[in-house]
Structures are given as structure tokens and as C-alpha cells.
Amino acid sequence: MSAVRRPPALPNQPGPPFNAPAARRLRAALGMGPEHVAHDLRASYGLPYATPDLVRAWERGALIPSSPELTALAGVLWCTPGELIGRPRTLREHRIARGLAPEDVALAVGLDLLAYLAMEEDEDWQGTERQSTVLAETLRLSLPDFVTVTGKEEKLAELLRNAVTTRWQAYVRQVSKLLPLDKRLVEDTLRELHEDYQGRMTATLAWGNIPTSESAEDKGKDLLAGIVGHFWNRVEDKHP
CATH class of the missing domain: 1.10.260.40 (lambda repressor-like DNA-binding domains)
Structure with a gap:
């Protein structure tokens, strides 16, 4: 060859x-x-x-x-x-997946081409709320993809980790402000995730069954590591 x-x-x-x-x-x-x-x-x-x-x-x-x-x-x-293309994650990848030129997206959202290209390069979306809405429509972004593309995923992950490890009720408002989701849906999802995590961690305190305790603790860590994915899965189950 x-x-x-x-x-x-x-x-x-x-x-x-x-x-x-x-x-x-x-x-x-x-x-x-x-x-x-x-x-x-x-x-x-x-x-x-x-x-x-x-x-x-x-x-x-x-x-x-x-x-x-x-x-x-x-x-x-x-x-x-x-x-x-594999599952797109960045703004550039979603644009390419839709077969759009950067000029097309910049024009649609009302940005100077160089400014838009800089956002793609830095993976740092700085558009206004109206521009963000147009971006989601132009690239046909799902809500999870929109959160990732606009740089909100890490903030969401932080809120979710805090919610499941402390008092979930204290984070309903912050998550609802970050995401355009019904408040009741957010409440139900945070409560379930909290109960899931706390149930796993409580199992680690059970004495006389060390292998089970270690396994439960690992599952608790896994839930925290993939907390955003678990959140979206439960949201989709409740609101397909």
C-alpha cells in the first residue's frame, strides 16, 4: 500500500x-x-x-x-x-452536519461572518437570546444539543450534581431558569435523580455486605459522572 x-x-x-x-x-x-x-x-x-x-x-x-x-x-x-458524521457536539459540527456554509448561519442569526467564525473556533457562543433561538431553528438543534452548543452544559452539570447530593428543591429555580422546561417537569426529574443517588449511597452504609457496598458506591459515582445524560433521559421519558 x-x-x-x-x-x-x-x-x-x-x-x-x-x-x-x-x-x-x-x-x-x-x-x-x-x-x-x-x-x-x-x-x-x-x-x-x-x-x-x-x-x-x-x-x-x-x-x-x-x-x-x-x-x-x-x-x-x-x-x-x-x-x-458521528454525533455532532460543537457548533461547527452541527453546521457541517446540516450541510450549511458559515455564511448561511451568520446571515440567518444576524452576525458578522468573522464574529460567527470566531465563535465556532472558540466554541463559545455569544449570541443574544433571539439569535440563539434562530440558531436552534437553523441547525434544528434538540434542547440537549442546544445546551451543549451554547456552552451551558457544564453549568447544568454543576447544578444537577448539587441537586442530587444536597437538597434538590433548592435547585429547581436555577435549572428552570437555565432551561426552557416546565417547572413541574424539572421538579419531578430532580426529585427522582436525588432519590436514585441517595438510595445508591445509602446502600454503601449497609454493613456486612462489602461487595454490595462497593458496587453501590461505584454506581453513585457513575451517576454523578454522567449526570447530564441521566437528566435528559428522564426528561425524555416524561416528555417524549
């Missing part, structure tokens, strides 16, 4: 999370070999360095396509860029 050669990634254009199995599956479904994909990348999308070895490297996960490469690959495979 020859060495894979390609130009270095452009500044400020790291590749999005790539779904290598999806790329292999889509190529196979079209009856194409890596050599066919490479040819189309060269002929139709202006990637003169594209070779079958580069395509294979992408499909093995040995290399990650840059943003322009992923867009071109999606064109060759007759799919959207989103079908080749």
Missing part, C-alpha cells in the same frame, strides 16, 4: 467526528470501490490528491476527512454530510 499524501488541513478547519462504518456501508451500497470514490473526488470535486489508499484510510478510521473533504465525499456517495 502506498503512502497516503494530502495537503495539510486548512487552519481553523479541523475535521468533524467521522462515521467510518457509515462511509464503508454507503460506498458498498452504491457498488463502488475505493478507486471509484477516489476518481470522483478528483474529477468532480477538485481533490487531485485523492487516491484509493486515502479512501481506505478514512474508512478504517486511520485518517479523518477535513470539512471540505467530508462535503466532497458526501457528494460522491450521494448522501448528506450528516450521514457521515
